[in-house]
Amino acid sequence: MNENLNKYKGVIPAFYACYDENDGVSEERTKNLAVYLYEKGVKGLYVGGSSGECIYQSIEERKRTLKYVAEKMKGKLTLIAHVGAPSTKDSVALAKYASELGYDALSAIPPIYYKLPESSIYTYWTKIIDSTELPFIIYNIPQTTGYNLSINLFERLLENKKVIGVKNSSMPALDIERFKTIGGNNVIVFNGPDEQYVSGRLIGADAGIGGTYAVMPELFLIAEEYVSTGRFADSRAVQREINNIIIALNSLNGSMYAVIKQILKIQGVNVGSVREPMSPVIEDDLAKIEEIRDNINQAILNFSS
Numbered sequence: 041m042n043e044n045l046n047k048y049k050g051v052i053p054a055f056y057a058c059y060d061e062n063d064g065v066s067e068e069r070t071k072n073l074a075v076y077l078y079e080k081g082v083k084g085l086y087v088g089g090s091s092g093e094c095i096y097q098s099i100e101e102r103k104r105t106l107k108y109v110a111e112k113m114k115g116k117l118t119l120i121a122h123v124g125a126p127s128t129k130d131s132v133a134l135a136k137y138a139s140e141l142g143y144d145a146l147s148a149i150p151p152i153y154y155k156l157p158e159s160s161i162y163t164y165w166t167k168i169i170d171s172t173e174l175p176f177i178i179y180n181i182p183q184t185t186g187y188n189l190s191i192n193l194f195e196r197l198l199e200n201k202k203v204i205g206v207k208n209s210s211m212p213a214l215d216i217e218r219f220k221t222i223g224g225n226n227v228i229v230f231n232g233p234d235e236q237y238v239s240g241r242l243i244g245a246d247a248g249i250g251g252t253y254a255v256m257p258e259l260f261l262i263a264e265e266y267v268s269t270g271r272f273a274d275s276r277a278v279q280r281e282i283n284n285i286i287i288a289l290n291s292l293n294g295s296m297y298a299v300i301k302q303i304l305k306i307q308g309v310n311v312g313s314v315r316e317p318m319s320p321v322i323e324d325d326l327a328k329i330e331e332i333r334d335n336i337n338q339a340i341l342n343f344s345s
């Protein structure tokens with residue numbers, strides 16, 4: 041595959057599940073969030089992944105989110121569809137649908153829940169890859185799936201020319217270095233841990249996909265600018281601020297995504313709450329959430345000047 045990888049290089053928010061007041065997928069809110077992020081200047085969107093609460097949604101709901109984002113952003117942003125689902129059958133159905141909608145690339149977690157041998161994981165990913173003509177990005181997130189992509193399987197998957205990269209959310213920056221060293225220029229490596237955006241980029245990641253980008257895209261865009269122009273001390277300073285904010289986002293009663301969605305709501309982008317069993321925000325935390333929002337805005341101001 042002679043894919044131009046430049047369209048993947050940049051800040052790519054992991055897109056959130058956007059619900060209405062009855063916990064249903066909302067077309068209007070999905071499209072509003074897509075437009076909001078487009079106007080912030082991000083490079084693309086990673087739709088239907090962990091931040092998209094994919095595991096809590098039906099295949100029909102996931103298809104609707106993929107459709108709404110494509111209707112608004114096809115041709116404007118690089119669109120990556122996360123199609124990993126518990127069964128191969130459902131993952132392939134999502135992959136085919138994303139291809140029909142005109143997505144740029146597919147991505148998928150490995151199989152979840154049962155501890156399957158690598159041969160089954162290889163077959164699972166390969167069946168998704170073979171189901172369309174789209175390029176494929178492996179998603180390595182061992183914290184949630186229980187499987188850490190081995191070098192052996194990575195190399196085997198790279199033999200398929202449709203495999204153009206890996207989104208690596210494991211914590212060791214060393215994994216990013218290894219995947220980049222092995223993959224070289226024909227492969228794109230995405231930094232997954234937002235707390236290590238700068239280190240991930242410096243050790244070899246070409247770009248980033250992350251779950252907290254959408255609540256502070258400006259800060260990740262600034263970090264990216266500093267890294268790519270060699271302003272390393274400045275990039276560390278932005279990373280420190282980002283990390284303070286991520287720690288605060290995780291310090292309250294609601295899940296991190298619920299807190300993020302509350303901040304977006306205050307900013308005028310209402311995407312509803314999270315789906316249970318994730319916990320929504322509680323009344324007592326609302327003032328603290330305002331404070332986090334203020335800190336984000338202050339950090340943006342500090343680094344924009």
Ligand SMILES: CC(=O)N[C@@H]([C@@H](O)[C@H](O)[C@H](O)CO)[C@@H](O)CC(=O)C(=O)O
Nearest residue numbers: 054089090091209232233234249250251
């Ligand atoms: C383990 C985990 O959830 N990792 C997140 C991070 O973006 C994470 O939310 C962030 O680093 C804050 O801890 C992403 O890698 C997930 C992601 O991009 C996705 O939504 O698919």
